Amino acid sequence: MEHIIKVEKVSQYNDLKGVETQHPLISVFHNSATKALPNNTRMHFGFYAIFLKAGKCGELKYGRNNYDYDDGTMVFIAPAQVLEVNNPDDYQPTGMALLFHPDLIKGTSLGKQMSQYSFFSYDSHEALHLSLKEQQIIKDLFNKLQYELSQSIDKHTKSIIASNIELLLNYCIRFYDRQFITRENINTDILSKFENLLKDYFLTDTVQEIGLPSVGYFADHLHLSPNYFGDLIKKETGKTAQEHIQLKLINLAKERIFDTDKSISQIASELGFKYPQHFNRMFKKNTGYTPIEYRNLN
Structure with missing residues (x-):
């Protein structure tokens, strides 16, 4: 023992x-x-x-x-x-x-x-x-x-x-x-797996079960420590793992905002946000517009 x-x-x-x-x-x-x-x-x-x-x-x-x-x-x-x-x-x-x-x-x-x-x-x-x-x-x-x-x-x-x-x-x-x-070849493989995991996260029920994706979630699924995973992604792409996650969220949000049958609150919930105001704040910080303004602009 x-x-x-x-x-x-x-x-x-x-x-x-x-x-x-x-x-x-x-x-x-x-x-x-x-x-x-x-x-x-x-x-x-x-x-x-x-x-x-x-x-x-x-x-x-x-x-x-x-x-x-x-x-x-x-x-x-x-x-x-x-x-x-x-x-x-x-x-x-x-x-x-x-x-x-x-x-x-x-x-x-x-x-x-x-x-x-x-x-x-x-x-x-x-x-x-x-x-x-x-x-x-x-x-x-x-x-x-x-x-x-x-x-x-x-x-x-x-x-x-x-x-x-x-x-x-x-x-x-x-x-x-x-x-x-x-380890460039290995790192490229990890980066590819990360992108696939990130895509699958929003295509399954995971986002509803867990909420917003975290760096720790992907590091765990790739069998890496969060710090090593974060450093690897930063050195390979110039962006942090958190920035990659946020970019994916923003791109998905831009697509879903065009679905006028859904309210902004519904879209925020589908993307894992517990509170719509947090989604609004993040969206405006990254695009310069609130979700409603972005929908009306387009």
Whole structure:
């Protein structure tokens, strides 16, 4: 039976791995020199964790394909997220790990913009796969952080550590952009499936059962996390997933408004709006006209 381990402090995780705690709010270490985590457990994190897995990563079961790199994989975990540990009995930890508590970056530029790093909310099968050159850049940044922790703490320590973590995360944004490009065929397929799901949503009873379509609904049906799905659509089309949904709504509304046998309230209801005034507001924002004005114009 799985049991849940709450790991609220960096030092607690260090103890599980047999790693010395050099700083209460951050830890950087080579996984190969540590103990394996207790198997068949679920770990609830109270801090950020970044893992770089070295070598072949087939045992991680990330649903890999020809568009991924086999040389290394990065996984990102945010506070309040859960990591499931289900490794084979002969599993040996590899790569490097970076753990840091939110308190470490409070008051820094990194602390103010952590929300932009949406990959902390990606699912495990949406991990970042690195080429050898990319992997070396990440290793160098891990090593710089490890070096800084080995020095005596002074007034510069916090800003230097935060700056290096920020640089590492910015590189990860670049590498994810590269991964979206190298998965072009897969992304095109996802985009096509999204368009079909969006079309079917209004041709079935789904809109009456659920109401207005959400980004989360389509991400779930495509087996993707909402953040990864949103980032993929944005990078492929230049529009957000929500903008795509809204554009579909507007185009359908324009068609149905010409059916004068139906009131605007009926049309709004058919499109999933609970309140007609919300439909009116959205329609005018996107077209410059209220639904009634648009009907009379045409």
